Amino acid sequence: MTYTTVIVEQHDAVTLVRLNRPQALNALNSEVLGELIQLFAAYDADASQRCLVLTGSEKAFAAGADIKEMQPKDFSAMYVENFFAGWERVTNTRKPWIAAVAGYALGGGCELAMMSDFILAADTAKFGQPEIKLGVAPGMGGSQRLTRAVGKAKAMEMCLTGRMMDAAEAERASLVSRVVPAAELVDEALKVAAQIAAMPPLAALACKEMVNAAFETGLQQGVVFERRLFHALNATADKVEGMTAFVDKRPGNWTGR
Numbered sequence: 001m002t003y004t005t006v007i008v009e010q011h012d013a014v015t016l017v018r019l020n021r022p023q024a025l026n027a028l029n030s031e032v033l034g035e036l037i038q039l040f041a042a043y044d045a046d047a048s049q050r051c052l053v054l055t056g057s058e059k060a061f062a063a064g065a066d067i068k069e070m071q072p073k074d075f076s077a078m079y080v081e082n083f084f085a086g087w088e089r090v091t092n093t094r095k096p097w098i099a100a101v102a103g104y105a106l107g108g109g110c111e112l113a114m115m116s117d118f119i120l121a122a123d124t125a126k127f128g129q130p131e132i133k134l135g136v137a138p139g140m141g142g143s144q145r146l147t148r149a150v151g152k153a154k155a156m157e158m159c160l161t162g163r164m165m166d167a168a169e170a171e172r173a174s175l176v177s178r179v180v181p182a183a184e185l186v187d188e189a190l191k192v193a194a195q196i197a198a199m200p201p202l203a204a205l206a207c208k209e210m211v212n213a214a215f216e217t218g219l220q221q222g223v224v225f226e227r228r229l230f231h232a233l234n235a236t237a238d239k240v241e242g243m244t245a246f247v248d249k250r251p252g253n254w255t256g257r
């Protein structure tokens with residue numbers, strides 16, 4: 001498949017995707033969304049690919065939804081198009097993916113990063129929801145995912161003032177899993193992705209489903225959901241292989257069955 005707004009490379013079982021609209025600091029317009037929808041669907045469908053890394057440039061992961069595209073649209077245009085609804089395809093990706101963020105992750109850029117399974121940040125990363133300064137508010141899930149990630153006080157302050165959070169604060173606030181030097185970001189993300197790609201794939205799918213369920217259910221229900229998936233994994237060939245390999249003191253050889 002050929003894309004015009006993203007660059008896609010395969011590194012063994014890891015897909016590396018670079019947002020590539022440097023003239024607009026990777027602003028997310030409908031074309032980018034359309035291509036991300038296609039490529040996440042292709043990633044989910046490709047059994048040879050087991051983890052994906054989404055990154056931007058040194059200056060910007062993405063500086064938001066495309067303001068120039070949104071500027072002429074009134075309420076009815078947005079409502080009829082159900083503007084932004086397509087992002088659900090990205091959040092519905094079943095296989096693991098990581099956002100590797102350097103530079104600006106603002107508005108829709110911060111929201112896209114938060115759609116990932118976790119964010120690895122460069123020490124140059126800056127996160128923010130500055131939509132209020134444009135007379136609007138977050139529209140791609142920022143008010144919900146940021147609040148779940150960092151709590152009400154910081155999320156509210158960021159949405160109401162539009163101030164940016166730097167990488168160190170983002171790590172303290174648990175918005176990102178780790179901060180690494182900018183020059184090492186992509187290599188480090190590929191290394192973590194390769195570790196995930198080397199895991200038994202059904203167990204990886206299950207881990208992702210379980211952790212995400214924590215945001216949708218009460219504790220008791222969530223624990224039961226986890227336990228049922230745990231029980232189900234015991235029916236897989238990879239469980240037999242994993243536990244046998246442990247007992248035999250050798251690495252597991254996964255079939256994804």
Ligand code: CAA
Pocket residue numbers: 023024025027028063064065066067068104106107108109111130131134137138139140142
């Ligand atoms: N949409 C469209 N174009 C954008 C853009 C965006 N979100 N962000 C930057 N650009 C464009 C600029 O218009 C500029 O293009 P021109 O050269 O044609 O003028 C180019 O990218 C470079 O940007 P700057 O010259 O502004 O770069 P800078 O280094 O001076 O500033 C910045 C960087 C602080 C990130 C600044 O670009 C900025 O504030 N961008 C907008 C950030 C923003 O408000 N994001 C939220 C968007 S709304 C949203 O995302 C809604 C939602 O909830 C989903």
